[in-house]
Amino acid sequence: xxxxxxxxxxxxxxxxxxxxxxxxxxxxxxxxxxxxxxxxxxxxxxxxxxxxxxxxxxxxxxxxxxxxxxxxxxxxxxxxxxxxxxxxxxxxxxxxxxxxxxxxxxxxxxxxxxxxxxxxxxxxxxxxxxxxxxxxxxxxxxxxxxxxxxxxxxxxxxxxxxxxxxxxxxxxxxxxxxxxxxxxxx
Amino acid sequence: xxxxxxxxxxxxxxxxxxxxxxxxxxxxxxxxxxxxxxxxxxxxxxxxxxxxxxxxxxxxxxxxxxxxxxxxxxxxxxxxxxxxxxxxxxxxxxxxxxxxxxxxxxxxxxxxxxxxxxxxxxxxxxxxxxxxxxxxxxxxxxxxxxxxxxxxxxxxxxxxxxxxxxxxxxxxxxxxxxxxxxxxxxxxxxxxxxxxxxxxxxxxxxxxxxxxxxxxxxxxxxxxxxxxxxxxxxxxxxxxxxxxxxxxxxxxxxxxxxxxxxxxxxxxxxxxxxxxxxxxxxxxxxxxxxxxxxxxxxxxxxxxxxxxxxxxxxxxxxxxxxxxxxxxxxxxxxxxxxxxxxxxxxxxxxxxxxxxxxxxxxxxxxxxxxxxxxxxxxxxxxxxxxxxxxxxxxxxxxxxxxxxxxxxxxxxxxxxxxxxxxxxxxxxxxxxxxxxxxxxxxxxxxxxxxxxxxxxxxxxxxxxxxxxxxxxxxxxxxxxxxxxxxxxxxxxxxxxxxxxxxxxxxxxxxxxxxxxxxxxxxxxxxxxx
Numbered sequence: 012x013x014x015x016x017x018x019x020x021x022x023x024x025x026x027x028x029x030x031x032x033x034x035x036x037x038x039x040x041x042x043x044x045x046x047x048x049x050x051x052x053x054x055x056x057x058x059x060x061x062x063x064x065x066x067x068x069x070x071x072x073x074x075x076x077x078x079x080x081x082x083x084x085x086x087x088x089x090x091x092x093x094x095x096x097x098x099x100x101x102x103x104x105x106x107x108x109x110x111x112x113x114x115x116x117x118x119x120x121x122x123x124x125x126x127x128x129x130x131x132x133x134x135x136x137x138x139x140x141x142x143x144x145x146x147x148x149x150x151x152x153x154x155x156x157x158x159x160x161x162x163x164x165x166x167x168x169x170x171x172x173x174x175x176x177x178x179x180x181x182x183x184x185x186x187x188x189x190x191x192x193x194x195x196x197x
Numbered sequence: 198x199x200x201x202x203x204x205x206x207x208x209x210x211x212x213x214x215x216x217x218x219x220x221x222x223x224x225x226x227x228x229x230x231x232x233x234x235x236x237x238x239x240x241x242x243x244x245x246x247x248x249x250x251x252x253x254x255x256x257x258x259x260x261x262x263x264x265x266x267x268x269x270x271x272x273x274x275x276x277x278x279x280x281x282x283x284x285x286x287x288x289x290x291x292x293x294x295x296x297x298x299x300x301x302x303x304x305x306x307x308x309x310x311x312x313x314x315x316x317x318x319x320x321x322x323x324x325x326x327x328x329x330x331x332x333x334x335x336x337x338x339x340x341x342x343x344x345x346x347x348x349x350x351x352x353x354x355x356x357x358x359x360x361x362x363x364x365x366x367x368x369x370x371x372x373x374x375x376x377x378x379x380x381x382x383x384x385x386x387x388x389x390x391x392x393x394x395x396x397x398x399x400x401x402x403x404x405x406x407x408x409x410x411x412x413x414x415x416x417x418x419x420x421x422x423x424x425x426x427x428x429x430x431x432x433x434x435x436x437x438x439x440x441x442x443x444x445x446x447x448x449x450x451x452x453x454x455x456x457x458x459x460x461x462x463x464x465x466x467x468x469x470x471x472x473x474x475x476x477x478x479x480x481x482x483x484x485x486x487x488x489x490x491x492x493x494x495x496x497x498x499x500x501x502x503x504x505x506x507x508x509x510x511x512x513x514x515x516x517x518x519x520x521x522x523x524x525x526x527x528x529x530x531x532x533x534x535x536x537x538x539x540x541x542x543x544x545x546x547x548x549x550x551x552x553x554x555x556x557x558x559x560x561x562x563x564x565x566x567x568x569x570x571x572x573x574x575x576x577x578x579x580x581x582x583x584x585x586x587x588x589x590x591x592x593x594x595x596x597x598x599x600x601x602x603x604x605x606x607x608x609x610x611x612x613x614x615x616x617x618x619x620x621x622x623x624x625x626x627x628x629x630x631x632x633x634x635x636x637x638x639x640x641x642x643x644x645x646x647x648x649x650x651x652x653x654x655x656x657x658x659x660x661x662x663x664x665x666x667x668x669x670x671x672x673x674x675x676x677x678x679x680x681x682x683x684x685x686x687x688x689x690x691x692x693x694x695x696x697x698x699x700x701x702x703x704x705x706x707x708x709x710x711x712x713x714x715x716x717x718x719x720x721x722x723x724x725x726x
Contacts, residue, residue, distance in 0.1 A: 134206060138206065138207065140210075141206075141210045149210065149213060150213075153213040154217055156214045157214045157215070157217035157222075160214070160218060160225075160226050161218065161219065163225065164225065165228045165229050168225065168226055168229045169229050169230070172229070174229055174230050177230050178228075178231065183228070186227070186228045186234070
């Protein structure tokens with residue numbers, strides 16, 4: 012079985028983790044294996060925390076069929092980076108909540124982390140974070156995406172996000188009527 | 198890697214993204230595709246903004262006597278980023294309006310404000326315009342009177358808008374005379390020459406006022422006979438007496454008629470219908486005034502304004518302070534109305550400017566007379582209207598303090614003016630959008646100030662969400678907390694561009710709460726007729 016040579020820090024963590032025998036092996040949809048510190052995984056992901064607690068972790072690689080290798084690599088990278096940064100109590104959250112939690116601005120390293128991603132990688136990472144219940148990572152990635160939406164016209168948004176305009180002419184007119192105050196530039 | 202569409206994102210994640218957007222961006226994103234609209238609407242994400250946005254006081258719009266334009270008096274705002282500047286800064290100068298401020302005839306003012314929408318009369322009163330300073334959108338209301346009509350003499354204009362209920366607004370005309378003479382111009386000759394000089398100057402754009410007495414007497418010309426030289430003296434006296442009696446009896450009949458009538462038919466412009474409509478409001482409960490009461494009440498409360506009495510919109514009802522010393526509560530949903538006398542406040546010989554507005558507990562009525570502040574809350578339990586006295590405070594010391602130390606105090610608020618780059622206090626560097634009503638600049642008033650005092654406060658408006666009243670001593674503005682009696686100094690509200698004269702004063706003022714909602718179609722069809 013081939014263990015993917017992750018990026019620098021991932022590899023380093025893996026070595027440390029192996030020594031401690033305190034790691035989790037995760038398997039992407041395309042069969043690549045990644046190791047991540049058990050502590051970081053449990054702290055940052057509600058889903059992994061549940062699996063670890065429930066003993067459903069496979070030593071040969073826990074199958075995460077919904078997550079591709081690139082996204083999983085980013086997830087692991089994020090966990091490791093996060094473990095290296097100063098953990099903040101506010102980030103340890105017991106349940107994922109989409110509704111009320113006040114959002115904390117991304118820290119500098121988090122901003123850099125998402126800025127280097129391509130659009131596709133970013134969207135995949137959002138999906139992965141959502142699937143794994145990683146609230147903080149979801150916050151950071153969603154923040155980045157919302158930054159990409161701000162101040163754009165509907166057409167520009169469709170272009171950036173590769174969305175097909177599936178409205179009829181009548182519907183478009185209706186939407187403009189409803190929210191005329193928003194369309195100030197067209 | 199296959200091309201990714203964000204549409205495929207989990208609904209939760211998409212909603213997560215949308216929650217980070219300011220309202221305008223969110224509204225635009227909603228228009229990108231069906232799936233996004235479903236997410237926004239399904240989770241009522243826009244409604245979150247409706248609740249959150251109009252909940253702070255940004256400043257006060259002020260009309261000045263004999264000044265060409267209103268100004269916003271508020272905390273200066275420095276945007277924290279370019280994006281914020283583009284998206285969220287309120288245009289205090291309303292520079293987006295179709296007004297040429299360099300043209301002498303383009304005088305304009307704010308007529309009313311309601312939850313973020315501002316009703317203006319532009320083109321020297323010839324045109325009504327509704328605008329939203331936060332979204333910089335405006336629309337013209339179709340004219341209800343001919344160009345040049347002196348409508349301000351006959352009617353008051355108010356705005357009804359509640360974004361929590363509807364994105365549409367209504368403009369309501371309340372007659373201040375029993376008839377609406379702009380349809381049938383009044384017959385009495387113009388009396389411009391008889392008016393005192395100062396009034397002509399103050400209201401120069403207006404024409405002669407409609408005079409009810411003239412109008413009533415013109416229906417009976419019996420008095421004219423008495424001046425016929427052919428009659429002998431005795432006959433003249435008889436005719437004159439008869440004439441007076443007849444005039445008197447017809448007048449008495451007219452004067453004793455209850456006012457307002459029921460049903461009371463008002464002209465209402467509805468933005469959803471896009472046209473003016475006549476709506477008949479039926480009275481609930483007893484009348485409180487007659488035509489005579491109305492006639493005896495001055496058309497304008499004082500020569501310093503307000504030129505039209507204040508109104509307030511609260512939970513689907515428009516409360517209007519009407520000529521005749523009463524408040525009418527119009528239900529805009531049920532088409533009925535109730536009336537209640539204004540609280541008993543009149544002290545003889547003191548000109549004061551009562552204010553009707555919205556605050557924490559509903560509709561408030563306040564007045565300062567002789568430096569005594571009185572505020573009542575309208576209690577509406579059990580379907581009856583009733584005034585409850587909220588406070589009765591003596592402001593003599595406060596006036597003295599502000600007069601003595603006002604110039605030395607740090608002024609957190611400024612007037613937005615055309616050339617006011619140097620007007621912003623340099624000390625204010627915090628990027629605060631909202632005035633912090635609990636912590637800003639509270640001062641304690643020294644005891645023992647007993648100098649001569651001439652000044653008094655007028656009410657500038659109520660804080661719509663807290664029991665705070667804004668007061669102005671001439672142009673010096675303070676905020677007064679009704680429950681704690683704390684006084685906060687806000688600054689000087691005199692614009693630099695306002696020429697100095699003994700007539701300088703504030704006409705009307707409206708506490709402004711920004712709102713990002715409100716359907717206003719930018720109107721490019723305005724004619725320069």
